[in-house]
Amino acid sequence: MLNFEEEVAKFSPSTEIDRATENLYDSISPDVADILEELLSKSDKRKNPQGNRH
Amino acid sequence: MICPKCGAALTSKMTVCEKCGYDAEIIIKAHKAACYFYNKGLERAKIKDISGAIGFLKRAVQLDKDYIDARNLLGLCYLAVGEAGDAIAQWVYSKSVSEHNPLADRYLGMLENNPVKLNHYKTAIRKYNAALEQIKQGADDFALVQLKRAVSHNPDYVKAWQMMALIYIHNGDYDRARKSLKRSLKTDIANAVSLRYVKLIRDIKFKNLVMDVSISDGETDQDVKDILEGKTRQRLTPKFSYSEEGPDYRVFISLVSGILIGIMVVYFLVVPGVKQAMNYDMVNKEKQYGEEISGYLSDMDSLEKENESLQSKIDLQQMETDGYLEQIDSLTNKKFYGNVLEAVNYYYKMNADGEGTKLEQYLLRHKIEAITEDELKAGAAKELYDMMLKAYPDVLKAEATGTELFNAGKELYEKENWQEANELFLLSYQESPDNEENLYLLGRTYELLSDGANAKTYYQEYLNKFPGGKYVATVQKWMDAAE
Secondary structure: OOOHHHHHHHOOOOOOHHHOOOOHHHHOOOOHHHHHHHHHHHHHHHHOOOOOOO | OEOOOOOOEOOOOOOEOOOOOOEOHHHHHHHHHHHHHHHHHHHHHHOOOHHHHHHHHHHHHHHOOOOHHHHHHHHHHHHHOOOHHHHHHHHHHHHHHOOOOHHHHHHHHHHHOOHHHHHHHHHHHHHHHHHHHHHHOOOHHHHHHHHHHHHHHOOOOHHHHHHHHHHHHHHOOHHHHHHHHHHHHHHOOOOHHHHHHHHHHHHHHHHOOOEEEEOOOOOOHHHHHHHHHOOOOOOOEEEEOOOOOOOOHHHHHHHHHHHHHHHHHHHHHHHHHHHHHHHHHHHHHHHHHHHHHHHHHHHHHHHHHHHHHHHHHHHHHHHHHHHHHHHHHHHHHOOOOOHHHHHHHHHHHHHHOOOOOHHHHHHHHHHHHOOOHHHHHOOOHHHHHHHHHHHOOOHHHOOOOHHHHHHHHHHHHHOOOHHHHHHHHHHHHHHOOOOHHHHHHHHHHHHHOOOHHHHHHHHHHHHHHOOOOOOHHHHHHHHHHHO
16 A cells, blocks of 8 residues: 655655756766776875876 | 876777776776666667666766766756756766767757746746645645646656655545556656556555455355465455446436336426416417407497498488489480580599690580580589589680690590590681691591591592692592492
8 A cells, every 4th residue: 555655755856957057066976987096096195195097 | 988097088999098008997898888778778768768768877877977978868868757957967067078069068058048948847846846845744735736837837747747646646536646647657658656656546446346255165264264374275266246347227227217207297297287377378368359359249330330321321322313313314315415414424524534624625615515505404404514614614715726626636536536536626627627637537537437428528628628638549549439
């Protein structure tokens, strides 16, 4: 049977158009390249304090 | 793809970075996987399984966040289900990855250049968010109103339709819930939430049917328990009271009985009333006709009486007329040739055409002057004579020229009125004896009146007076034939 409150909780608010680009880059999750870059930078820091992907 | 170590560009055919030698296999595999998910997402999007496409495309951009094509398509899918804010975010990010991004430019321009459409998207999202707040506070009715407004602004807003369906299901209005879900599935054909709600409605409707489970002879409650727990292979024999709908005789019976009752009501209640009204009407009309008839009868009586009095008057006048006729008869019997009678006849004829003309009075004068004194003594001749003189006091002074008489005579001659024409030609001859044509026509009219003697007399005079005249040959021919 249906649990009304549970179902309602599954609905999330939609992004308002005026706020579409707010915190845009923060909302983008890191991909594999980002993870590898972070790993590399940590490794470089251990080996060499200067390290830059770009 | 770029090398995480040196930032050099990588292609999918490489395994190591050509610039720094970095082992880029993982990155390349990730990109390949992203491509795979992008293709899957594209497949789903083409068949309008938008939620399925979104799922795959999200995984594609998780593996490669700078995958422009996946982001652009993901934005389109978001827009298709009414999530315009998310769509814009995807395109903006996609544009930030690469300046040269015609698709993202086009999609963003599509919204910017159509402010009305953009406003609809904005309003729909605002209404939906407001409805979500209200429903969490327990105000289902207000939330429903907001959701209806949201879908009126954006009919493809899937989440709004789903929430509406949820509220309807909660209120027990399964038909409306089904319609809302049907509408959401029109946009996103395989949306899992919509399909789940549809199945839920179906299950609820099925469970609402009455089911009796009968136990066959010999089975006890323990047997039923064992069967339900699966301890035995014996089966329960359910007896469903729900079955395929067959013909419903009750409807037919109620229809027929309704018709019969209606007929009986009409026969016993309506018809007597109508008959009574008709009788009353008839009685009134009879009374009315009776009054009219008595009126006509009394009119008839009075008319009959009037008729009698008129008849007696007619009789009296008839007697007077008879008296006059006797007198007239006396005149004719005396064979005076009726100069008085002729004058009186001419007098009445003159008056019948209105007041007599100058010429007619002249003719009357001649007729009056023809009456002798002896004739005046007979009967009512004097009275008639006086009557004519009284009507035309100057009749004895009436004058007419020979030409006037001749012209009037010729007119009558052409109408073949020989007698009257003859009279006028005679009078004209007396006034103008040397009128050639008048003399000829005088003889001719005598000829036509079969008065051969007078015809010969005037023809002879014509030949004597006018030996070279116009009608000599004709007259001579008649004279020769008469001899």
